[in-house]
Amino acid sequence: MTSSLSRSSPSTARLVEENLLTLAQLRSMVADLTPEGYRQAFGEHGRHTLGKHVRHIIDHYDALLDGLDRDAEVIDYEQRRRDEVLEQWPQQAASHLAGIEARLLSLGSGPSPDALSLGYPLDDDTLTLASSLNRELAFLTSHSIHHMAIIALLAEQSGIHLPETFGVHPSTLRHWQQASAEQASLSRWTA
Template structure:
């Protein structure tokens, strides 16, 4: 449903919930991993590990939440911490993810129309793009799911079983649910 200027902007609770569900799914995987599996290198250059993708996701949440907590309207995802401990030690990453979940939960009273500026560096200049909390929460869900889909492929190579819903965007899960209901026999739907 498109947003119309005449309609009130929705509160971010639904977007926060999507992020919380995504992060809980990731934290559950990470919390159970052995460090050697978390650090296992993949790819021709060995640049891909479960841990690097998890740390990358964490960095993006930290960039948004740190800016909000400082009261800064500018968000810059390029200025990330890149804490190597978070890509080396799964239990440390799981703990950090739990902290992000708590921080996100405390945003419940924020309004999604709060104006934010997204800093986007280009070659010799930085763009300042108008954004909002709702827009950035939607971005973080999609960004996280994208990396979780890669994590799922890497985990599969390690023989780690994951739920079918891992790394699947909430909109796709809703679509699957609607399809399931539509394909159910009429007698089951009316029961």
């Protein structure tokens, strides 16, 4: 863990680390794509592309980090940039993801907000919900993994081979490791 993360709370540092691992995996995949593969349309109406899912993930991180940077009273994931460049050009998306990783690392260098408020639109009103940095970091990991699982399915249809662990939540990876260790232990007892 980096020195800046060591100054943050242990739980925040662990959540930042999960996000960093998730984003590094996504960035690695995106950096290897051609613009044509990144933009290839899927689905009955052609609305799904790898790039749109990547851009959507980026938008959510930017919404949180931009809100924290400007000390926003309310974090609002609905008011996203939706920068089409990031869904059209994989190298620019990979670069932006690297920037997000650097911004996440900086979360540990200063005081973290004790409480956050989250705007949640409901019909013609917006609810303001109590939240925290840790809760939002946990959300971003799960949200990103969800979209990465969709990306993995789309990539598979294009013949793009991804690691078995791509789009798998860290809790599932920990479960797999535990099950593998238990199986190895069991095998030693029966051998």
